[in-house]
Amino acid sequence: MNKKQKKMLARILIAAALLAALHFIPTEGALRFALYMVPYLAIGYDILIKAGKGIKNRQVFDENFLMAVATVGAIALALYEGSGDYTEAIAVMLFYQVGEFFQSYAVGKSRRNISELMDIRPDYANVEQDGRLEQVDPDEVGIGSVIVVQPGEKIPIDGVVTEGASSLNTAALTGESLPRDVKEGDEVISGCINMTGVLKVRTTKEFGESTVSKILDLVENASSRKSRSEAFISKFARIYTPAVCGSALALAVLPPLVRLVGLGLPGDWGTWIYRALTFLVASCPCALVISIPLSFFAGIGGASKSGVLVKGSNYLETLSQTKIVVFDKTGTLTQGVFEVNGIHHSELENEKLLEYAALVESSSSHPISKSLQRAYGKEFDRSRVSEVEELSGMGVTARVDGLPVAAGNEKLMRHLGIEPIACHSAGTIIHMAIGGKYAGHIVISDVVKPRAKEAVAALKAAGVRRAVMLTGDAKKVAKQVAASLGISEVFAELLPGGKVEKVEELLKTKPEKAKLAFVGDGINDAPVLSRADIGIAMGAMGSDAAIEAADVVLMDDDPMKISKAIQISKKCLRIVYENIVFAIGIKLACLVLVALGLADMWLAIFADVGVMILAVLNAIRALFVKKL
Amino acid sequence: MKKTYKIDVDCANCANKMEEAAKKTAGVKSAVVNFMTLKMVVEFEEGAEPAAVMQQVLKNCKKVEDDCEIFL
Numbered sequence: 001m002n003k004k005q006k007k008m009l010a011r012i013l014i015a016a017a018l019l020a021a022l023h024f025i026p027t028e029g030a031l032r033f034a035l036y037m038v039p040y041l042a043i044g045y046d047i048l049i050k051a052g053k054g055i056k057n058r059q060v061f062d063e064n065f066l067m068a069v070a071t072v073g074a075i076a077l078a079l080y081e082g083s084g085d086y087t088e089a090i091a092v093m094l095f096y097q098v099g100e101f102f103q104s105y106a107v108g109k110s111r112r113n114i115s116e117l118m119d120i121r122p123d124y125a126n127v128e129q130d131g132r133l134e135q136v137d138p139d140e141v142g143i144g145s146v147i148v149v150q151p152g153e154k155i156p157i158d159g160v161v162t163e164g165a166s167s168l169n170t171a172a173l174t175g176e177s178l179p180r181d182v183k184e185g186d187e188v189i190s191g192c193i194n195m196t197g198v199l200k201v202r203t204t205k206e207f208g209e210s211t212v213s214k215i216l217d218l219v220e221n222a223s224s225r226k227s228r229s230e231a232f233i234s235k236f237a238r239i240y241t242p243a244v245c246g247s248a249l250a251l252a253v254l255p256p257l258v259r260l261v262g263l264g265l266p267g268d269w270g271t272w273i274y275r276a277l278t279f280l281v282a283s284c285p286c287a288l289v290i291s292i293p294l295s296f297f298a299g300i301g302g303a304s305k306s307g308v309l310v311k312g313s314n315y316l317e318t319l320s321q322t323k324i325v326v327f328d329k330t331g332t333l334t335q336g337v338f339e340v341n342g343i344h345h346s347e348l349e350n351e352k353l354l355e356y357a358a359l360v361e362s363s364s365s366h367p368i369s370k371s372l373q374r375a376y377g378k379e380f381d382r383s384r385v386s387e388v389e390e391l392s393g394m395g396v397t398a399r400v401d402g403l404p405v406a407a408g409n410e411k412l413m414r415h416l417g418i419e420p421i422a423c424h425s426a427g428t429i430i431h432m433a434i435g436g437k438y439a440g441h442i443v444i445s446d447v448v449k450p451r452a453k454e455a456v457a458a459l460k461a462a463g464v465r466r467a468v469m470l471t472g473d474a475k476k477v478a479k480q481v482a483a484s485l486g487i488s489e490v491f492a493e494l495l496p497g498g499k500v501e502k503v504e505e506l507l508k509t510k511p512e513k514a515k516l517a518f519v520g521d522g523i524n525d526a527p528v529l530s531r532a533d534i535g536i537a538m539g540a541m542g543s544d545a546a547i548e549a550a551d552v553v554l555m556d557d558d559p560m561k562i563s564k565a566i567q568i569s570k571k572c573l574r575i576v577y578e579n580i581v582f583a584i585g586i587k588l589a590c591l592v593l594v595a596l597g598l599a600d601m602w603l604a605i606f607a608d609v610g611v612m613i614l615a616v617l618n619a620i621r622a623l624f625v626k627k628l
Numbered sequence: 629m630k631k632t633y634k635i636d637v638d639c640a641n642c643a644n645k646m647e648e649a650a651k652k653t654a655g656v657k658s659a660v661v662n663f664m665t666l667k668m669v670v671e672f673e674e675g676a677e678p679a680a681v682m683q684q685v686l687k688n689c690k691k692v693e694d695d696c697e698i699f700l
Contacts (some may be wrong), residue, residue, distance in 0.1 A: 057691045062645075063641070111664060234644045293663050294664065297665075
């Protein structure tokens with residue numbers, strides 16, 4: 001509790017105690033009025049002052065005004081009627097303040113909880129100076145410095161491990177509890193917690209450019225972009241209060257006039273003014289105004305806890321309406337790592353063919369050559385290779401152990417006058433010729449992510465109607481991957497610009513309310529990410545471009561997170577709608593009851609504070625997203 | 629030019645009012661008040677002097693909601 005809240009709590013307790021004590025002291029007339037004014041002013045003086053200032057600044061219609069008019073009115077009525085019943089006015093003010101107190105406490109508490117969740121800011125970096133470790137501000141560490149990260153400490157700055165091995169807890173970034181092992185030469189990302197061994201890290205970025213800073217910046221500025229529901233509520237509040245005040249005035253004046261003039265009955269002004277005042281008490285829009293932004297804030301907080309960063313409540317809203325998900329294939333559904341998947345028609349042992357292929361390609365850094373070398377898996381002597389010649393767009397020829405060897409596509413084989421055997425498998429085919437004779441081919445293909453199929457199914461379960469895959473890859477490969485994942489719509493052989501066109505086409509043909517999400521790995525697809533209704537970047541740890549271009553950032557590259565993000569947004573929006581309907585519904589019901597004279601001021605204030613408390617508690621539910 | 633200021637305000641509706649007031653201030657292109665993070669992001673118009681404009685923003689905010697603060 002902060003100072004303001006403590007003061008408020010004291011005022012509430014004092015006023016309540018005074019009110020209870022006065023109940024047992026029989027007093028009359030002016031003395032009674034004076035005595036009762038003590039708790040009233042103790043609890044309500046600030047409301048009266050604020051209402052007065054509001055009138056002075058021509059900002060009449062607000063909650064303070066409502067409460068001031070209602071309670072002063074009730075007291076005036078008690079004086080006029082000579083009933084001496086001031087308790088009601090004081091109680092109304094008291095409950096209103098209890099409600100405000102609770103609201104401020106709950107909001108403050110959830111504000112703190114959520115910021116703690118996102119607290120990945122490292123406080124210091126250890127720098128070795130003259131053999132001693134010194135703690136310095138991470139901002140002061142330059143690129144290329146060596147920092148020491150001890151077990152239990154956060155990695156403060158992105159870098160490369162130069163010494164040591166350890167396990168890293170990435171839960172704060174990705175929501176993934178499985179530790180990640182790192183050793184010398186591995187890149188590490190700031191924000192992870194070092195768990196087991198001491199690491200020496202050579203920084204590759206400044207603190208301000210490090211992952212952790214980027215994420216903090218993103219999270220802190222999230223929810224500045226407001227959703228339609230929030231805009232609706234602000235607008236609603238603006239017309240609501242004057243409308244309610246008008247209605248209250250009508251309720252106070254019209255029925256007595258009708259009775260007097262139309263029906264010839266006594267005006268019964270007291271009853272109707274009392275009802276009008278009660279109407280004002282019941283009408284306070286606090287529940288609505290506080291619970292909607294709180295729900296979104298909690299939703300964004302819950303999402304970031306599970307490794308899904310949402311850049312604003314508007315994106316959370318759009319995400320919940322996602323009906324079409326467009327995937328980029330490579331890096332999103334597949335690992336973007338090429339692996340040898342088969343060796344066909346080989347005249348030699350498979351192992352031998354792979355050895356030749358690896359040797360021929362040993363000087364190239366192309367991903368395909370890398371995968372060949374990885375598949376071969378053994379050290380080899382580069383001096384066995386000579387006369388390496390790269391034929392652009394075809395492949396490589398060289399001499400291995402004096403023997404002419406060629407590795408490349410069909411074009412290369414034909415170029416060398418050798419007839420290749422076509423392959424039925426999808427993927428990149430490396431045809432091999434050894435000693436001028438065809439020697440078989442090696443199939444290399446991208447590997448589908450282990451949970452990609454599950455992820456597509458989970459998306460369908462989350463209400464996504466169409467899953468579409470876009471890729472620059474060959475049709476055959478694309479079709480095979482899509483079929484294995486259960487995706488029916490595939491557009492292959494697209495250039496980067498073609499992806500934008502396709503997404504625009506899809507955007508044009510879809511129904512207005514169904515939102516289109518594009519999921520990419522953030523590499524080369526920034527234009528598409530920003531063109532889609534909502535751009536989701538995956539595996540963004542360390543990729544600044546992706547973090548900037550996307551609306552939703554998935555911290556690791558698990559495709560299951562896409563459906564999780566949608567589920568989180570749906571839960572959050574469900575809570576938002578629940579609160580809107582619940583708060584407005586109860587309010588309207590209360591107002592009707594009051595207008596009909598079926599509810600008094602006590603019920604009105606209970607309804608107001610009760611609805612607010614329930615709405616706030618409901619909003620906090622958006623924070624719990626683990627089981628989705 | 630965009631700048632972010634820390635603010636203090638007690639209720640969500642008051643935050644909305646501050647936003648309205650800030651938006652109407654001369655020299656402010658757009659303003660967003662985030663009640664949950666207690667921040668105000670102000671985008672200034674070309675050539676406007678942020679320090680002077682913010683004084684006016686604070687004054688206007690005080691007018692609509694007496695109990696608010698902007699930490700300049």
